[in-house]
Amino acid sequence: MKNLTIAICSYNRAERLPGLIKALRSLSCPVPFDILIIDNNSTDQTQAVISALSAEIGPPVRTVIESEQGIPFARNRAITESINSTFLLFIDDDELPSEKMLERAVYALDNEGAECVGGKIDIDFSEYNRPTWLTDDLLPFFGKIDYGHTPFWIKDESTPIWSGIVAYRNTLFLNNPELRFDHRYNRKGQGIGGGSDRILFEKLLSRNTQIRYQPGMSVQHFIEEWKLKRSYFLKLHFISGRKTGQFEMPSYPRQIFGVPPFLITEFFRQVAITITIYVRRQPGVIRQAMNASYTLGNIWGKYISRSRVKAA
Structure with a gap:
């Protein structure tokens, strides 16, 4: 049955x-x-x-x-x-x-x-x-x-x-x-x-x-x-980005402490966009800040991945 x-x-x-x-x-x-x-x-x-x-x-x-x-x-x-x-x-x-x-x-x-x-x-x-x-x-x-x-x-x-x-x-x-x-x-x-x-x-x-x-x-x-706090969404995206960086992103030829330079550039670009939206009082500032938080998580995930590989 x-x-x-x-x-x-x-x-x-x-x-x-x-x-x-x-x-x-x-x-x-x-x-x-x-x-x-x-x-x-x-x-x-x-x-x-x-x-x-x-x-x-x-x-x-x-x-x-x-x-x-x-x-x-x-x-x-x-x-x-x-x-x-x-x-x-x-x-x-x-x-x-x-x-x-x-x-x-x-x-x-x-x-x-x-x-x-x-x-x-x-x-x-x-x-x-x-x-x-x-x-x-x-x-x-x-x-x-x-x-x-x-x-x-x-x-x-x-x-x-x-x-x-x-x-x-x-x-x-x-x-x-x-x-x-x-x-x-x-x-x-x-x-x-x-x-x-x-x-x-x-x-x-x-x-x-x-x-x-x-x-x-x-x-x-x-x-x-x-x-029901803005910080919840930022933390959520940081953790998601960290796991993606740690477990899913490939290894790149150019790295700074295990982090590809383009990720660092992308993070500052996302931060700049977030600040611009906030200063201009445009809609979507939280969603954009989440993008920046996700990229920061990518950076941290790649750094952790490199550190663990080195330790092993």
């Missing part, structure tokens, strides 16, 4: 789990499903909350503790623990599902030939007021996804899907043990950054995986107050 495992990777969000589990249990699903909570070393009441939820009537809730800190380790543990299920769906612990989420996900995987399907992610500001400076073009960096109301096949990187809401045929992972979330792109605890879902998405594209966008498979993503 076909079945589905819903995986929730959680760290210190015990207060959100009851609402999420209640919402998931209320959903209609074409196949039986269970809920797997990967507790990534939580220090709050997560285990007590899960124990209480497990005793309630409804689709079963089970949990494992992943001792290796970080979201890629937790996601990979979810794959291991659910490998005998037909389908695997990831949803974040700070989200709530739409009414048709499971129906749409299973239909895409079971009837439309999708091996991977992702949905729409709406950003919810009901808990904290949205700052006036937080323009729509910044919302994708909170995970927002909206490619319209029509399902389609994803063929390139222009329409990525993220693990905030994504489902897979488990044969993908069963037949390809190397196909996992990359732990080099780690995000620990309440840290920021990551990128392991992007790397996996790119790997799936390179394999010509059948990837589907299904807008009816949607969630509401709640944003914590500490993220």
